[in-house]
Amino acid sequence: MTEHLAGRSEILRRFEAALRVPPVTLLVHGEAGIGKTHLLAETREMARSIGLRVLHGQARDFGSGLAYAALTEALGPLQDDPVAREPLARLMEAIDQAALGVLGAAPAVHTANLLRRLPGRTLLAIDDLHLADADTIGVLSVLPRRVPGLVVAGTARRLPAMDADVVAGLRPLAPEEVAEVVTGLLGRAPSASLVRHVHEESRGNPWFVREAVLTLVQGGAVQSAYPGPRRGAILGRLFQRDRGGRGLARVLAALRRTRPARTADLPALAEIAGLDAAEAERAFDGLVGDGLLVPADDDAYEFAHPLVAEALYADLGPAERRRVHARIAGLLHRQGLAGARSVLEWASHLAEGGTSAEALPAMLRAAEATRWTAPLSAGHWYGRAAELAPAHERGVLLAREALSYWKGSRPVDALRAGRQALAVLEPGRRHTRTAQTMVNAAHSMGRYELAVSIAAEHLPHADHRAALLAQQAVVRTQLGEDCGALVREAWAALPTCPPEDLVITLSALAGDSLIKGDWAEAERALGALLSASAALPPGARLAALESAAHIMASAGLRTRTLGLLAEAEQIYRGLGWHDIAGQHVRTLAVVRRLGGEWERALRDLRSDAVALTEAGLRENAALLRNIELDILLDQGRYDEAEPLLAGPPLTCVLQVSLRALFAARRAFGVGDRASALRLVDEAVRTGPTDVAHRALGFRTAMLIITGDADGARAAALALDEMAHGGTPRARLTALLATAAAFQDAERAGAALETARADGLKFEEAHARLVLGVLGDARQLVRAHAVFGELGAAPWRDRAAHRLREAGLAPAPSAVLTTAERRVAELVAGGLSNPRIAEELHYSRKTVEVYLSRVYAKTGLRSRVELALAYERGDI
Incomplete structure (x- = not known):
C-alpha cells in the first residue's frame, strides 16, 4: 500500500525508517524549486550515515531519447569498486553494443546482477525522473523486486509511471518557514514586512525565496507576478558580470540537456560560445566562483539548480539555440560515436540543431541503436524520424514506431502510430503486421469492439489472413459471440502462415479455446506454437514462450508454466524487452496463487496493476485484479474485496461474468446467501464455459456448507459433465466438487x-x-x-x-514463512546449503538460520527427515 506524505519533517522521518527496511521505492514530487533535490540530498546523507552505499544519477531534458542515461550515470562510480567493475563493464557494453546490432543480456538483467553483487544495502537515487526515458523507468520499477537490499529514490515534477511504497508531495513554504530561510540568508531576524514581501514574490517556493532575498540585497526588487519575472530575476542577478560568462553559461545549459560539462570540454565549448581560451577560462572560473556551477563526480560540473539551466536555455533565441546544438553535435561527432550512449547524445543535439537532411539519419541511427535493448526509446526516435522523412518513407517508420511501443507495453502510443502508418502504407506485409499490432493494442486496452473492427476492416487487404482471423475470434469469444467460422478458417490458413505471424495466430487460437473450456483444442494450438517457436528468432520465441506460459497458468498447470518461464527468462537475458502487455506479470501472479505464495502475489500484483493501468493495459490490469479478488475472498478479507468489486468491469461477457462470480463469493462470505445464489447462477448462465466451471465449483461448495445436499450433488454433476473436456483446473475442480458432494x-x-x-x-x-x-x-x-x-x-x-x-x-x-518454506523445498530437492544460498541470493549463514527455524517449528531433526516429511506433504 502506497503511503502519501506531506511536510518536510514527516517526510524525512519516514524516509529514514524506509532506508532501514529495503527493498523499497521512495518518490518526491512537486513544482520546480520546491526543494525536491535538496530533500533527496538529505536522504542520501541519511543513507550514508546508516551504512548504505549511495549511487546518484540525474535525468536530463532530452532524456526521452537517451536510453538508460540516468541509470548509467548513477552506476558510473562503481567502476572503481573491484566487486562491481566486471558486471558494470558488461552492462555498459550491453548498451553500447546495441548500436552495432550485437545482442547480449538485457540491461535490466545486467543492472540487477550488478546490484545484487554489491555487499550490504544500496540507495539508488535519481533526480528529475519526469525527464527520464521510459526504459529507465521500467528498470527502476522492477529492480526492488530483484535486488532485496535496494532502495530506489527519485524526484519528479510530475509522478512517473512507476509504483512507489512512499510518495512525498512537497508544498510551498508557509510564512513562518519563509522567515526561517530569510533569517538564515541575512544572519538576522527579518521584519514582518520583508517576510510578507518575500513570501508574496516567491509564492513560498524555496528557490525563489532565496532569489528574492539576494535580489533585494543587491539593490533590486522583483515586482512582477509569478511566474514570468522569475527567470528575469535569475538572469538579472546572476549574469550582470559579463557577456562572456553569460554566453558560456548558455552553451553549458544546452549541453546539460544530455550530460554535464567537464573541464576537458572547455576548449570546444569556448569555440561554440565564440570565446578564446583565456576568456573561456575566466568565464568558467567566474561561474564556479559565483556558485552557479558546482562540482559533480568525475571532473564534471552541474548547475547549482535546474532552474538556472532552464532560464539560460530559455534565454537562447530559436536560431541561436539551433546553432549551439548543431555545434555540440559536431563536437560529439569529432570525439567519436563508439556506442549507443554517444550515438543517442549526438542524435539528441543534431535533432535540435541540424537540418532535416542531417537530423533524419541521426534519428534513424538512434532508433536502430535502441530497438533491441530499449524499445520505448526506439519508438521515440522512429516517431521523430517519421516527422522528417519523405512521404514514401513515413509509413515504414510509423509502423516501426508502433511495433516498438507495443514491445515496450505502451498500447496507446502503438495504436496512435499504427493508425498513422496504415493511413499511408500500401497493402502488403508491413500493412498486415501493423494491423495485427493495432488489434493487440486495442485488445490489451480493453477496447474489444475497436479490436474487432480493426481486424475486420483490414482483413480484406491482408496478405495473409490467419492472424487477423484468430485475433478477431478470441476477442469475439470474450464478447460472448459465436466465432466458430473464424476459428475454422484460421486453422485452415495455418499451413501457409508466415513464420512471423505464427505466434499471434496460435496464441489467439489457444486463448479462444481456453475461454471456451476446450482444452484439447487449446493443447493443439499450444503444441503447434511451441514446436514452431524453436525455429523462430529470439524475440518471437520469447513471445511464444510467454504466451504459452500464460495459457498454461490460466489452465492451472503450475509446473509446466514454470518450465516455460524458465526458458523465456534465458531468452530475456539476451533482449531488452520483456512482458509485452503485462502478460508476464499476470502469469507470475497466477503461478504464485497456485503455489501458495499468496502474500507475495498480493504485494506484487497490486503494484503491477497500477503500472498496467497507467500504461493503458486495462485488460491485463483487470485480470490481475481478478487474481487479487480470488485470493482475498479465499482469505475472508471481504472488506478489502469490496472496493475492487465496486467499479464497473470491462465490457465483455468474460469479465462481466467473472465479476458476478466474485460478487457471489463475497456475498456468501458476509452472509447474504440469496444474493450469492442469484449472482452465481448469473455467472453460470451468462459466462463462457471456463467461467461456468468455476461458478459451478463454488455453487457446489456453497450448497454443501448450507446443508443442501441434493442441490450440491446436482451442481457437482453438472460441473463433472461440463468439465470432461475442460482445462486441468476445471477437471480438478470437478474432482473436488464431486468428492465432497458424493x-x-x-x-x-x-x-x-x-x-x-x-x-x-x-x-x-x-x-x-x-x-x-x-x-x-x-x-x-x-x-x-x-x-x-x-x-x-x-x-x-x-x-x-x-x-x-x-x-x-x-x-x-x-x-513456516515463505522464505522458510522455500528453503525446506530446496533441501527436500537435495540441494546443499551453498547451492541454496546461490539459488536464493542469500548468505550461507542466512540459509542456516532459516533451516534451524524450520527444524524448530516442525520438530524434524535432519535433512533426511525433512525431505521425507516434504514428500509426504506433512510440511
Whole structure:
C-alpha cells in the first residue's frame, strides 16, 4: 500500500525508517524549486550515515531519447569498486553494443546482477525522473523486486509511471518557514514586512525565496507576478558580470540537456560560445566562483539548480539555440560515436540543431541503436524520424514506431502510430503486421469492439489472413459471440502462415479455446506454437514462450508454466524487452496463487496493476485484479474485496461474468446467501464455459456448507459433465466438487495426488479437508495447517471445526514463512546449503538460520527427515 506524505519533517522521518527496511521505492514530487533535490540530498546523507552505499544519477531534458542515461550515470562510480567493475563493464557494453546490432543480456538483467553483487544495502537515487526515458523507468520499477537490499529514490515534477511504497508531495513554504530561510540568508531576524514581501514574490517556493532575498540585497526588487519575472530575476542577478560568462553559461545549459560539462570540454565549448581560451577560462572560473556551477563526480560540473539551466536555455533565441546544438553535435561527432550512449547524445543535439537532411539519419541511427535493448526509446526516435522523412518513407517508420511501443507495453502510443502508418502504407506485409499490432493494442486496452473492427476492416487487404482471423475470434469469444467460422478458417490458413505471424495466430487460437473450456483444442494450438517457436528468432520465441506460459497458468498447470518461464527468462537475458502487455506479470501472479505464495502475489500484483493501468493495459490490469479478488475472498478479507468489486468491469461477457462470480463469493462470505445464489447462477448462465466451471465449483461448495445436499450433488454433476473436456483446473475442480458432494474418498484422493504433484497448495488443502470430513482425521490436521499458511481464514476455520468434531484440537500455529518454506523445498530437492544460498541470493549463514527455524517449528531433526516429511506433504 502506497503511503502519501506531506511536510518536510514527516517526510524525512519516514524516509529514514524506509532506508532501514529495503527493498523499497521512495518518490518526491512537486513544482520546480520546491526543494525536491535538496530533500533527496538529505536522504542520501541519511543513507550514508546508516551504512548504505549511495549511487546518484540525474535525468536530463532530452532524456526521452537517451536510453538508460540516468541509470548509467548513477552506476558510473562503481567502476572503481573491484566487486562491481566486471558486471558494470558488461552492462555498459550491453548498451553500447546495441548500436552495432550485437545482442547480449538485457540491461535490466545486467543492472540487477550488478546490484545484487554489491555487499550490504544500496540507495539508488535519481533526480528529475519526469525527464527520464521510459526504459529507465521500467528498470527502476522492477529492480526492488530483484535486488532485496535496494532502495530506489527519485524526484519528479510530475509522478512517473512507476509504483512507489512512499510518495512525498512537497508544498510551498508557509510564512513562518519563509522567515526561517530569510533569517538564515541575512544572519538576522527579518521584519514582518520583508517576510510578507518575500513570501508574496516567491509564492513560498524555496528557490525563489532565496532569489528574492539576494535580489533585494543587491539593490533590486522583483515586482512582477509569478511566474514570468522569475527567470528575469535569475538572469538579472546572476549574469550582470559579463557577456562572456553569460554566453558560456548558455552553451553549458544546452549541453546539460544530455550530460554535464567537464573541464576537458572547455576548449570546444569556448569555440561554440565564440570565446578564446583565456576568456573561456575566466568565464568558467567566474561561474564556479559565483556558485552557479558546482562540482559533480568525475571532473564534471552541474548547475547549482535546474532552474538556472532552464532560464539560460530559455534565454537562447530559436536560431541561436539551433546553432549551439548543431555545434555540440559536431563536437560529439569529432570525439567519436563508439556506442549507443554517444550515438543517442549526438542524435539528441543534431535533432535540435541540424537540418532535416542531417537530423533524419541521426534519428534513424538512434532508433536502430535502441530497438533491441530499449524499445520505448526506439519508438521515440522512429516517431521523430517519421516527422522528417519523405512521404514514401513515413509509413515504414510509423509502423516501426508502433511495433516498438507495443514491445515496450505502451498500447496507446502503438495504436496512435499504427493508425498513422496504415493511413499511408500500401497493402502488403508491413500493412498486415501493423494491423495485427493495432488489434493487440486495442485488445490489451480493453477496447474489444475497436479490436474487432480493426481486424475486420483490414482483413480484406491482408496478405495473409490467419492472424487477423484468430485475433478477431478470441476477442469475439470474450464478447460472448459465436466465432466458430473464424476459428475454422484460421486453422485452415495455418499451413501457409508466415513464420512471423505464427505466434499471434496460435496464441489467439489457444486463448479462444481456453475461454471456451476446450482444452484439447487449446493443447493443439499450444503444441503447434511451441514446436514452431524453436525455429523462430529470439524475440518471437520469447513471445511464444510467454504466451504459452500464460495459457498454461490460466489452465492451472503450475509446473509446466514454470518450465516455460524458465526458458523465456534465458531468452530475456539476451533482449531488452520483456512482458509485452503485462502478460508476464499476470502469469507470475497466477503461478504464485497456485503455489501458495499468496502474500507475495498480493504485494506484487497490486503494484503491477497500477503500472498496467497507467500504461493503458486495462485488460491485463483487470485480470490481475481478478487474481487479487480470488485470493482475498479465499482469505475472508471481504472488506478489502469490496472496493475492487465496486467499479464497473470491462465490457465483455468474460469479465462481466467473472465479476458476478466474485460478487457471489463475497456475498456468501458476509452472509447474504440469496444474493450469492442469484449472482452465481448469473455467472453460470451468462459466462463462457471456463467461467461456468468455476461458478459451478463454488455453487457446489456453497450448497454443501448450507446443508443442501441434493442441490450440491446436482451442481457437482453438472460441473463433472461440463468439465470432461475442460482445462486441468476445471477437471480438478470437478474432482473436488464431486468428492465432497458424493462423499467419494477415491475422487478426493485423486484430487490430492493431482494437487500435490503440481504444487497446488490451496487445492491440496481442499482435498485433505474433504478426506478429513470422510473420516481421515490426519488429513484435517494438515489441511488446517496449510489453510493457516495461506491465510485462508474461512477454510482454516472449517478445518478447525471438523477437527473439534473429531475430538482433536487444532495444532498451535507454527506456520513456516515463505522464505522458510522455500528453503525446506530446496533441501527436500537435495540441494546443499551453498547451492541454496546461490539459488536464493542469500548468505550461507542466512540459509542456516532459516533451516534451524524450520527444524524448530516442525520438530524434524535432519535433512533426511525433512525431505521425507516434504514428500509426504506433512510440511
